[in-house]
Amino acid sequence: MARLTGKSAVITGAADGIGHAIAEAMAKEGAHVFLGDIADAQGETFAADLRAAGCSADYVHCDVSKETDIANLIATAIAKTGRLDILVNNAAIAIGGMPVHEMTDAQWHRLIEVNLTSVFRGCKYALPHMIAQKSGAIINMASAQGHIGLDGWTAYAGAKGAVMAMTRQMAVEFGPLNIRVNSISPGTINTPMNEKVVAEIGGNLAKAWVKMHPIGRIGKPEEVAEAAVYLASDAAGFTTGIDLRVDGGLTAAPRFVPDLL
Ligand SMILES: NC(=O)c1ccc[n+]([C@@H]2O[C@H](COP(=O)([O-])OP(=O)(O)OC[C@H]3O[C@@H](n4cnc5c(N)ncnc54)[C@H](O)[C@@H]3O)[C@@H](O)[C@H]2O)c1
Structure with missing residues (x-):
């Protein structure tokens, strides 16, 4: 028996990378997936x-930096399926690799x-529907960067730390309404985002990433997707307010940046 049969799922940043793997x-x-x-x-x-x-899948243009686009993505899922069971707030960008004092206000x-x-x-527009149907699972994409430091990524880490704090807060607030809210913190995953970072920063970054993960490799998008399916499924019915680290041990290790970097 499939684990998400009959559920309606909205996933942002679903065209590529981790979001693509989660949607698939x-x-x-x-699930009927709505890809933003x-x-x-x-x-x-x-x-x-x-x-x-x-x-069952529909694509909807959704720039997550535009409130009306997010509202439209969720309204489309409701119009087509009459419900919203799963929201994955996945889309994000990587602006970093520079000391915080060199970051512009516009970049921030x-x-x-x-x-x-x-x-x-995403939560603002999903919650009224989940509250009305008395069920829902929200998954917010955080990052290992929200747990440990790495030179050059202060703003990105700050946003991801805030995502985890908001996740806990909403889990407490909406748990009594049968809405679960969890986050996932991936380690380094093989996606276009990281291909771009390697191209920009260069050097031995890709080799260094491998060394930083005790498991001896970087992760695959499908490995994060499996965690998202679990958190979205009824099997995780008693799991809320957690951050699930899918990071090959990156955050379990002492802060270790190899000489290669
Ligand atoms: N790749 C990693 O190593 C890694 C590690 C930790 C956390 N994460 C997080 O996982 C999530 C996915 O990362 P990824 O590596 O798959 O990224 P990616 O850049 O490979 O893919 C991101 C997707 O989001 C889309 N996107 C970008 N800007 C958007 C916008 N404004 N509105 C809607 N969609 C937009 C892109 O078109 C793309 O399809 C992000 O939240 C990221 O911070 C990634």
């Missing part, structure tokens, strides 16, 4: 591929808008 896994587990992203051609093709594979505000305000807005 949830669709294969029986700004990469429209990629998102439309992905939704069509899922439908061709027998899954852009990062906060895409990585943090988007989580507030």
Whole structure:
């Protein structure tokens, strides 16, 4: 029996990377997935591929830095399925690799808008429906960066730390209404986001990342997706307010930055 049969799921940043893997896994587990992203051609093709594979999927343009786009994504899921069971606030961008005093105000505000305000807005528009149906599971994408320090990523880490704090807060507030709120903190995962970081920063960064993970490799998007499916499923019915680290031991190790860097 599929684990998400009959559920309606909204996933932001679903055209590529971790969001893509989550959407695919949830669709294969029986959910009707609504894919929000700004990469429209990629998102439309992905939704069509899922439908061709027998899954239920719709792509909706959604720039998470725009309140009206988030409202529209959630309204589309409600209009089509009459319910909203799962919200995955996944979309984010990586602006960093510079000391905090070299970051511009514009960079800071852009990062906060895409990585943090988007989580507030996703929850703001999803919660009234989940409250009305007396059930729901929200999954917010945090990061190992919210747990440990790495030179150059203060703003990104600040946003992810705030995502975890908001997750706990909402778990307490909405637990009595049968709405569970959890976050996931991935370690370094093989996605386009990290390909971009490696291209920008260069050097031995990719090799250093491998050394920093006790498990001896970086992660796969599918490994984060499996955690998201679990947290969204009824099997996690007693799990709320947690941050699930899918990080190959990165945050369990003493802070270790190899000489390679
Ligand atoms: N890759 C990692 O190592 C890693 C580690 C920890 C946490 N994370 C988190 O996981 C999540 C996904 O990261 P990823 O590596 O898959 O990223 P990615 O850059 O590979 O993919 C992100 C997706 O989001 C979309 N996107 C970008 N800006 C958007 C916007 N304004 N509105 C809507 N969609 C937008 C992109 O088009 C893309 O499809 C993010 O929250 C990220 O912070 C990633």
